[in-house]
Amino acid sequence: MRVVLCLLLCASTALAAPVINFGADTLKFGFISVGGNHIRLLDVSNSGNEALIVNTVLFQDTVFSILNPSIPDTIPPGQHHQYRFHFRPTEISSYDGQFSFYSNDPVRPTATLPIEAAGTMVFMPGEIIWSYQGPENVVSCTAVDDVNGDGIQDVVAESFDAGVTTDNLLCVSGSGNGEGELIWSARPLGGPSNSGGYGDECLIAIEDLNHNGTRDLILGTAWGSRTIFAIEGATGETIWSYDTYQNLPSGWVYSVASMGDLNGDSIPEVLAGVGSDANAGILLNGANGAMIWRHQVADAVFSVSRVSDINYDNIPEAVLGAGDNDDKVYLYSGVELDTSLIWSYDANASIMSVAGIPDANGDAYGDVIAGSWGNGNLVFALSGYSRDRFGDTLWTAPAGGPVMKVVVSPDLNGDWFSDVLVASWGNYALALSGHDGSTLWTYPMGDDVWAVYWANDVTGDGVCEAIAGAFTGAVALINGADGQEIWTCNTDSKIFTVRPIGDVNGDGVPDIIAGQQFLNNTGGKLFVISGGTVGSSGIGDDNDAIIPENHLLLSNYPNPFNARTIISYDLPKSADVKLELFNLLGQRVDVLYEGRQEAGRHNVSYDTGNSKLSSGVYYCRLSAGDVVSTIKMTILK
Numbered sequence: 001m002r003v004v005l006c007l008l009l010c011a012s013t014a015l016a017a018p019v020i021n022f023g024a025d026t027l028k029f030g031f032i033s034v035g036g037n038h039i040r041l042l043d044v045s046n047s048g049n050e051a052l053i054v055n056t057v058l059f060q061d062t063v064f065s066i067l068n069p070s071i072p073d074t075i076p077p078g079q080h081h082q083y084r085f086h087f088r089p090t091e092i093s094s095y096d097g098q099f100s101f102y103s104n105d106p107v108r109p110t111a112t113l114p115i116e117a118a119g120t121m122v123f124m125p126g127e128i129i130w131s132y133q134g135p136e137n138v139v140s141c142t143a144v145d146d147v148n149g150d151g152i153q154d155v156v157a158e159s160f161d162a163g164v165t166t167d168n169l170l171c172v173s174g175s176g177n178g179e180g181e182l183i184w185s186a187r188p189l190g191g192p193s194n195s196g197g198y199g200d201e202c203l204i205a206i207e208d209l210n211h212n213g214t215r216d217l218i219l220g221t222a223w224g225s226r227t228i229f230a231i232e233g234a235t236g237e238t239i240w241s242y243d244t245y246q247n248l249p250s251g252w253v254y255s256v257a258s259m260g261d262l263n264g265d266s267i268p269e270v271l272a273g274v275g276s277d278a279n280a281g282i283l284l285n286g287a288n289g290a291m292i293w294r295h296q297v298a299d300a301v302f303s304v305s306r307v308s309d310i311n312y313d314n315i316p317e318a319v320l321g322a323g324d325n326d327d328k329v330y331l332y333s334g335v336e337l338d339t340s341l342i343w344s345y346d347a348n349a350s351i352m353s354v355a356g357i358p359d360a361n362g363d364a365y366g367d368v369i370a371g372s373w374g375n376g377n378l379v380f381a382l383s384g385y386s387r388d389r390f391g392d393t394l395w396t397a398p399a400g401g402p403v404m405k406v407v408v409s410p411d412l413n414g415d416w417f418s419d420v421l422v423a424s425w426g427n428y429a430l431a432l433s434g435h436d437g438s439t440l441w442t443y444p445m446g447d448d449v450w451a452v453y454w455a456n457d458v459t460g461d462g463v464c465e466a467i468a469g470a471f472t473g474a475v476a477l478i479n480g481a482d483g484q485e486i487w488t489c490n491t492d493s494k495i496f497t498v499r500p501i502g503d504v505n506g507d508g509v510p511d512i513i514a515g516q517q518f519l520n521n522t523g524g525k526l527f528v529i530s531g532g533t534v535g536s537s538g539i540g541d542d543n544d545a546i547i548p549e550n551h552l553l554l555s556n557y558p559n560p561f562n563a564r565t566i567i568s569y570d571l572p573k574s575a576d577v578k579l580e581l582f583n584l585l586g587q588r589v590d591v592l593y594e595g596r597q598e599a600g601r602h603n604v605s606y607d608t609g610n611s612k613l614s615s616g617v618y619y620c621r622l623s624a625g626d627v628v629s630t631i632k633m634t635i636l637k
Contacts, residue, residue: 018052020105021045022113028150029087029117030175036506037088040151045080053104060097063089089119120177123530126487129505131525132180134159135166138515138526140203143501144233145215148173148183153502157515157526158203160196162223168196169219171236172526174504180526186236190243193224200405200451200497201255201303207268207563209286210239218270220253228253228272230289240289244278251278255303258563262315262334268563271318275300281320293336299326306562307356308366308615310342310384317342319368323350329370329382345382345391349375353405358418358615358636360434361394366615369420371403379403379422381437395437400426409454410464410560410634412480413440416584416617418634421466423452429468431483441483445470455500456510458532467512469495475514475529486533491516493523502557504528554622560634567604567620574598575625582619589613608635
């Protein structure tokens, strides 16, 4: 017995050792502009049963450095530390290689980690960073979370027109140089002909549907497919589908939207607008695609959106915009009730685009924006709360031509109300006051404007900018405060879709996505365009500029948001941190984080699905030691 015990003790002693492990097989930094910078996080863990001491980390080039933790670093058994690495390329070149970690791990005293990094040219504002050739029209695009692990947002686009037989749904790396790099492509199977989507509202990014840690996608298809797909964001695989041929009558799916979590399972439900012959708005369970309700109207539903709770059940409502032979706006209860129709409004013209807007008239209810084709080509603001079942008009505004798209933006004119961006066939984009419909500015583009969206502030005035795309092939970044041109990027085909994206090339400025028509073997490309204005680039000579000393670099993306936003900040040193949310009256409405945090970059995810906050403007305040930073955030439900 004593011999066995001795052997066991000897074996136990022999096994006692630190073991180094990395949280990634390869650390990717992407294509970064010369003089710009990118920070990557890496988990270094100790799976052994003695303390791991990382004595040295060596790099093959001085363009790399470690920001934290301090070296040597001691990691207790069973724990991990987050390492923060900085890449600042000095020339247009590949910097692929490896990092070497020297530690007291007896098996791997020198552990190497492959890295992929590249320096690329410095792009001027409005210059194309990369393009990717789609099989046909790029009708819709969206920024998504980092899919390929380089720490930079990626892009998904729908590229289809009748007759396409190749994959139509494309996921392309946000980081690129000249030509985009395809991450995955898919051709979701539905209906008799497996076709693709139609129109700028057929594709959205949505919160994680299958609880595997990645955001997902919703795609609505037209032609022979006529199906609503839930798509895995990481791979392009279909999670579930709702085929209108299997749930007759069938119809083209023109528009999809997230309704947020309605049934308490932490998964958002999906709203879709379906055309002839279905003529319906359909609400689907986000977890499995099962139909929750289907409301028939008189003709095609071209656009759908979510509106804040109107009927006191703490559930958002659904707005449908119908056209052709219907010409109405419908507001339905988000849950199935005997009196599910709250009101309908007769616009006397086809409604091509609708959007929910936070309280536009000060009555504490969410309201509705709609744009029409014909009969004056008007933009309507409709009260969410109506005295009867016919809807009440808050204001109307002429758009100069048929309205292709309306988008609710954060406050542009400083009156604390959200405002409205409009894409008009009157050959211009325009901004309207969300409160009274007055014209804030117009931006002429020389041909039909089909695409408009808000963009992140690049002028430093605290007001978001606007993006517009026209049939001239031009994409314009417009000053949101005064409508003046920041830049124009001219392409070779009609622009169908535009969206914002975060900084993809490390110059410190958020960028722009655009997609165009494919006609006569020209166009059909997906673009990422350098954002910013002259002098707005974050590129400089100060290597310490990215390490804050007296400010916290507090930001959130996206903003505005309707389901989730990521709040990011840098701590110059370890501190007791409190992240709080306040309403416009200065009342604290939520505490998002409170506790001790180490120096470095931190991200806090805020999900409105578990919150009772209504649409509107809020202040997010970060307190870290004796330093305080505040930003304004807009929730759109």
